[in-house]
Amino acid sequence: MKQLLHEEAAADRRGEDLLPILDEHFGVAADELPVVVEPIMTHRWVDMDIALEEMVARDPNARLLGVGGGDQRHHSSLSDLMSNAPWGRFRSGQVDRLNVATGPDTERATVGFGLHVFHHDGSPMAVLQRVGNPEYGSQARMEVLAVDPGAAAAMLAGLRDEAMRRSVLWRQVISFSGNPYGRSMSGLTFHRRPELPADRVVLPEGTLDQVRAHVVGLGHHRDRLREQGQHLKRGVLLYGPPGTGKTHTVRHLVSAGLDTTVVLLSGTDMQHVGAAAQIARAHQPAIVVIEDCDLIAEDRDHHFGGGASPLLFTLLDAMDGLDEDADVVFLLTTNRAEALEKALVQRPGRVDLAVEIPLPSEADRRALIHLYASGLPFSADAVSRAAGASAGTTASYAKELVRRAVLLAAMDGREPGDGDLQAATDELQSDSARLTRALLGSTDDSRTQPGHD
Numbered sequence: 181m182k183q184l185l186h187e188e189a190a191a192d193r194r195g196e197d198l199l200p201i202l203d204e205h206f207g208v209a210a211d212e213l214p215v216v217v218e219p220i221m222t223h224r225w226v227d228m229d230i231a232l233e234e235m236v237a238r239d240p241n242a243r244l245l246g247v248g249g250g251d252q253r254h255h256s257s258l259s260d261l262m263s264n265a266p267w268g269r270f271r272s273g274q275v276d277r278l279n280v281a282t283g284p285d286t287e288r289a290t291v292g293f294g295l296h297v298f299h300h301d302g303s304p305m306a307v308l309q310r311v312g313n314p315e316y317g318s319q320a321r322m323e324v325l326a327v328d329p330g331a332a333a334a335m336l337a338g339l340r341d342e343a344m345r346r347s348v349l350w351r352q353v354i355s356f357s358g359n360p361y362g363r364s365m366s367g368l369t370f371h372r373r374p375e376l377p378a379d380r381v382v383l384p385e386g387t388l389d390q391v392r393a394h395v396v397g398l399g400h401h402r403d404r405l406r407e408q409g410q411h412l413k414r415g416v417l418l419y420g421p422p423g424t425g426k427t428h429t430v431r432h433l434v435s436a437g438l439d440t441t442v443v444l445l446s447g448t449d450m451q452h453v454g455a456a457a458q459i460a461r462a463h464q465p466a467i468v469v470i471e472d473c474d475l476i477a478e479d480r481d482h483h484f485g486g487g488a489s490p491l492l493f494t495l496l497d498a499m500d501g502l503d504e505d506a507d508v509v510f511l512l513t514t515n516r517a518e519a520l521e522k523a524l525v526q527r528p529g530r531v532d533l534a535v536e537i538p539l540p541s542e543a544d545r546r547a548l549i550h551l552y553a554s555g556l557p558f559s560a561d562a563v564s565r566a567a568g569a570s571a572g573t574t575a576s577y578a579k580e581l582v583r584r585a586v587l588l589a590a591m592d593g594r595e596p597g598d599g600d601l602q603a604a605t606d607e608l609q610s611d612s613a614r615l616t617r618a619l620l621g622s623t624d625d626s627r628t629q630p631g632h633d
């Protein structure tokens with residue numbers, strides 16, 4: 181161990197002494213200057229990296245220095261590092277770089293640990309930029325050294341503005357994933373925006389238009405609405421049985437709102453709802469999607485004598501926290517509307533449009549089979565028969581029906597035909613397929629509501 185430390189110290193000494201560089205930069209003893217610390221949220225790391233690089237580049241004499249000293253430097257603050265200088269522990273080394281995603285297919289080599297020495301608005305500054313380190317429980321931050329703490333604060337304010345202007349999150353579709361404190365900084369995942377035209381979404385007449393007008397269309401009138409003091413912030417709830425197209429509809433809306441920033445959350449990601457709302461507010465127009473939001477209300481009977489779950493309140497609070505004129509939509513989906521209803525009714529105004537996505541009617545089942553069988557040689561009669569025989573089933577059932585018909589033909593080495601559609605229907609409607617039907621979200625035949633057809 182001693183040997184190792186010795187080697188590490190020897191390696192350190194190969195670098196340049198950093199304190200004299202700073203002393204010269206500031207024209208005073210750098211280790212006596214105040215340090216202003218700016219913690220950085222994981223999802224803002226890459227934006228701040230871009231902004232800082234840009235700001236530093238305005239000074240032609242700026243330098244980026246690595247700090248040597250192995251792992252120990254990670255748990256030392258800038259002040260600690262400077263106070264270690266007399267022992268040869270504050271020497272230059274390599275700049276640590278860290279690749280961070282900036283889009284579905286792009287990434288950027290950010291500065292993971294490095295010391296920027298530059299002038300900002302004529303004032304000498306030094307910024308130690310570092311990622312968080314979960315081993316030492318440290319958060320990502322920038323430590324700013326300046327003669328005047330006011331100048332440091334002004335520089336940081338400028339940096340935050342620039343980071344927002346240049347943010348890589350604008351018009352992206354993102355979700356929270358992985359360990360937000362991980363070395364990879366993989367707190368966010370970028371998704372390719374889905375492409376799903378309206379003609380691939382089969383819903384009762386008028387339903388999709390209504391939802392799209394509220395979620396996407398309203399934004400086109402945002403200036404007028406703001407001028408006239410009307411609220412823009414909105415909450416939309418899509419509810420209905422599993423497999424009827426709630427997620428499918430969300431995908432269409434996301435594909436239609438090309439200029440929107442979209443944050444996808446599932447019921448289990450609720451710890452990120454505050455950050456999601458913050459991103460949405462900063463990147464308007466924005467949609468925050470909360471799928472299966474009933475999950476968060478699941479324990480309602482066990483919390484505080486039957487109230488809704490605290491997580492649901494976290495969601496409602498996040499919705500409340502945004503200004504009325506924010507062009508932000510909270511788009512919620514659930515297949516247990518009744519579990520949510522009470523809590524939402526207690527806090528009126530959060531959801532201003534609730535739309536049922538019901539089991540498809542017979543005409544819609546026909547349209548669904550046509551949609552998923554496009555290009556396949558099924559006759560209109562066969563499609564009608566299959567639709568007629570599948571009362572109480574879901575849209576995802578229609579998709580599976582076509583897949584099975586194609587599969588049956590493929591197993592026989594033939595092109596699919598009407599007989600296969602019939603055979604697939606018989607198979608899926610047989611008693612032994614009861615569980616399959618349930619898994620596809622279709623209601624049990626005995627409970628089929630005639631009203632749906």
Ligand SMILES: Nc1ncnc2c1ncn2[C@@H]1O[C@H](COP(=O)(O)OP(=O)(O)OP(=O)(O)O)[C@@H](O)[C@H]1O
Pocket residue numbers: 380381382383420421422423424425426427428429514515548575576579621
């Ligand atoms: N209305 C629809 N029009 C066209 N296709 C649909 C429709 N509904 C569902 N589908 C097809 O079925 C698949 C599953 O549907 P989806 O995931 O949207 O159901 P869901 O309502 O979100 O169910 P859950 O409540 O289980 O989340 C979709 O990916 C799509 O391929």
Ligand SMILES: [Mg+2]
Pocket residue numbers: 426427428471513
């Ligand atoms: Mg869904």
